[in-house]
């Protein structure tokens with residue numbers, strides 16, 4: 123971009139700077155006078171134009187910038203060479219970003235006059251307010267982005283008097299423009315619907331009709347080359363086309379919203395306690411990472427349950443508070459218990475999703491490939507290659523703002539962890555504008571790879587025992603006071619619980635959380651006697667919980683539930699649970715009793731909403747180390763049981779037009795999930811039944827193949843229910859999982875050389891889904907027309 127600079131003698135000169143390396147600058151927002159009045163690029167290069175009225179605005183902006191300690195500033199009249207079409211086109215597509223990146227934006231209101239003696243405090247409303255409300259500035263097209271893009275927008279009268287900024291004048295600006303406060307305060311514009319954003323420009327005008335559309339490019343984060351002469355209709359058509367493609371691309375990219383994952387994790391873990399993570403802000407390693415431009419990667423490591431995830435949640439909150447509005451912050455929380463967020467491609471997808479949500483113009487890097495490949499770009503066998511290339515390009519994009527990338531629980535990334543680690547190691551030294559934080563357990567293979575990163579700071583929780591111990595102490599007090607209040611402990615009991623927890627916690631948050639959860643189930647009068655039943659150390663505690671389950675009257679049922687929850691590919695709902703465990707089948711309408719049964723499974727499980735989760739990854743890890751207790755016949759048998767139950771429940775419940783949409787071409791975007799949802803019990807089964815069949819085979823030393831009985835059941839299902847299954851997959855927005863499932867099923871069937879008609883049936887079924895995926899994905903009932 124080209125910036126103006128004021129010399130000591132008061133002269134102005136132009137200087138070219140790279141967008142990436144631009145010095146801090148101020149930017150002017152104003153309304154244009156007659157062309158002859160504005161100082162142009164030629165004027166400045168030829169040293170003319172000083173007698174034009176527009177020169178006053180340059181002097182104003184230069185003087186304000188000087189007062190604010192800024193040497194450079196930008197004004198659209200003279201910093202763009204409009205005679206150069208390519209430059210003009212590039213400027214139109216960059217302007218939003220230039221306004222956003224400006225340190226200050228000064229709005230010069232030539233039609234608002236304010237006496238130098240007016241003080242805003244004395245008159246309410248101030249005498250200039252009426253003129254302010256009527257100012258032409260609020261009626262022009264380009265000033266919309268000039269209002270929204272910068273973090274700081276200050277308003278000045280024609281006498282150069284400061285009237286206020288978009289914070290102090292937010293009420294008036296909201297009333298004049300109809301733009302919600304949150305958008306004025308800097309909320310990502312992607313949070314507002316396309317129609318809402320379009321409505322903001324309704325009463326605004328531009329000199330050239332096409333500019334009405336072009337002035338919205340930055341507000342939607344899309345690029346189009348201006349074609350003056352195409353008319354408003356043509357310009358808007360191209361703009362809306364681009365917006366449509368952008369929205370589709372972001373929709374396809376989204377796997378989960380990591381912001382929702384963070385919220386869910388905090389809630390399932392009992393809520394984030396600020397006082398228990400604030401120590402990090404005073405920690406010298408953290409400060410070094412935050413303040414030293416050379417420190418690019420902060421790696422927080424510690425044993426299970428030491429509070430890493432909650433610490434990262436806290437850091438995300440604190441960075442959000444302390445960084446400037448233009449900084450990007452993207453995070454991802456890996457969870458081994460959920461196959462949607464336990465792999466390297468999911469990490470890149472999640473990080474990218476939040477980056478483009480905050481800076482939509484970055485989508486251009488994804489669109490190049492997505493326009494050709496569609497959603498498959500993020501899901502096919504080459505997804506990692508494509509995503510890592512896109513990510514690299516984004517990190518190298520000169521328009522990328524300062525960025526924080528945060529990845530929690532690398533140890534829970536179960537698929538392609540080495541690739542992800544190498545990627546982080548390489549990319550963390552690419553750009554000084556990008557800072558990373560990652561967390562992991564003390565695993566040697568993670569250590570080995572992350573050690574290779576230059577510019578890193580390592581923060582080991584075990585080496586910060588004093589801070590962690592104080593933080594755990596605060597947590598203990600908080601939890602015990604909660605318990606004491608809820609259970610009405612007397613002082614003696616409360617102090618004994620405090621003492622026991624403080625002396626046995628061993629700096630492990632999770633241990634405290636689990637013991638408190640257990641104490642919550644014990645009657646007040648039995649509390650003191652039971653305290654010693656909570657041994658120190660996570661494993662001892664888990665062992666005890668397991669022993670209690672084994673001794674209880676419901677041991678078999680609890681173990682079956684634990685085995686199921688341990689082996690499913692994503693957390694399942696209570697309804698899904700009833701369909702997958704035979705003995706729970708009758709409880710589909712009695713979820714309260716089911717909740718009680720889950721409560722009997724020690725404190726291994728937690729329910730949030732209607733979904734059952736492991737209380738912590740370490741609880742699941744423990745169950746696998748004690749596999750003989752919950753999987754007496756091995757994990758393969760547990761997979762087989764889920765496969766077989768899934769086939770039964772699908773055969774029983776899937777039917778045509780389950781959501782009563784009626785019309786064959788009814789678009790999926792408009793399909794609403796009915797309540798009660800006819801797919802509630804079979805959703806999981808529909809997506810994962812083949813995976814369980816596959817893992818029954820692949821995990822085992824003995825290759826079971828598909829025996830005659832299962833062959834018959836599968837054949838029957840495909841012949842009678844295949845189209846309903848495809849409809850269900852479409853309603854679950856999981857058609858691509860269906861394609862993969864049919865590929866796996868075909869591969870398994872190949873082993874039955876004695877059953878050619880079975881193989882042929884599955885081949886045909888596979889070809890069918892591959893050919894019609896698009897149609898069924900868009901309209902679930904299309905299955906009936908095919």
Ligand SMILES: Nc1ncnc2c1ncn2[C@@H]1O[C@H](COP(=O)(O)OP(=O)(O)OP(=O)(O)O)[C@@H](O)[C@H]1O
Nearest residue numbers: 391394395398426427428429430431432631632635
């Ligand atoms: N700041 C905090 N506020 C509230 N609860 C906390 C906090 N820190 C830790 N906890 C409690 O401790 C438990 C364990 O913390 P967390 O899951 O963050 O540990 P972790 O180090 O990430 O464990 P792992 O490596 O096994 O995943 C949480 O479930 C939560 O109950």
